[in-house]
Amino acid sequence: MSDMNSAKNRAVWFDIAVSDLEKGKAFYEGVLGCEVKMENYGDVTFCTIEHKDGNGGCLIEDKALAGGSGGVLLYLNADGRIHDAVTKVRELGGVVLEDPHQIGPHGCRAIVKDCCGNKLALHSTETV
Numbered sequence: 001m002s003d004m005n006s007a008k009n010r011a012v013w014f015d016i017a018v019s020d021l022e023k024g025k026a027f028y029e030g031v032l033g034c035e036v037k038m039e040n041y042g043d044v045t046f047c048t049i050e051h052k053d054g055n056g057g058c059l060i061e062d063k064a065l066a067g068g069s070g071g072v073l074l075y076l077n078a079d080g081r082i083h084d085a086v087t088k089v090r091e092l093g094g095v096v097l098e099d100p101h102q103i104g105p106h107g108c109r110a111i112v113k114d115c116c117g118n119k120l121a122l123h124s125t126e127t128v
Contacts, residue, residue, distance in 0.1 A: 012123050013075035014057035017065035021047060024059045041104040075109065075123040082124035086110050089122075100128045 018024030021038070025047045029036045034050040036059065047059040065071050078085035082100045089096055093115035100110040100122075107125040114120065 009055060010077050011074055012055060012077045013121070014055075015060050015073040015075075015121075016057060017062040017067075017071040017073075018059050019061070019063045019066040021045065021059060021061040024061075028059065070119060073111075073119065073121055075121040078110075078122040079107075079124045080126060082108060082110060082122055082126060082128070085122050086112070089114075100124070102128060 016024070016028075025036045025038065028047075028049060032049065036047045036049050038045065038047050039058075040046075045061070049057050049059070051057070086096055086100060089110075089112045095113040096110060097113060097119070098109075098111035100108050102108050107123060108128045109121045109123050111119065111121050
């Protein structure tokens with residue numbers, strides 16, 4: 001993620017679930033007219049959508065989520081305060097689905113549901 005994402009934007013990233021990573025890669029490269037790069041982190045393979053000058057996202061292969069209401073995961077900015085943000089989720093009627101955890105060299109995230117049941121990620125560049 002670029003520094004601009006963390007410093008200036010509330011929405012900083014997104015994951016799009018696809019049923020076939022190769023087909024998804026070809027589709028989004030063609031539709032968006034930009035590079036979609038296959039990457040690996042540990043045993044996870046995903047594709048990042050070029051985002052040098054702004055917000056970006058990636059494709060994840062998840063047949064259960066692809067095409068359904070849970071197919072896109074929006075990341076909101078909680079840079080430098082992810083633990084406080086997770087505490088607030090609980091205090092304000094949300095649910096923490098996944099506590100803060102590292103996402104490779106891209107910092108960390110927590111997966112939560114807001115007070116209305118919307119699933120989203122909180123992102124920070126800090127290390128947990």
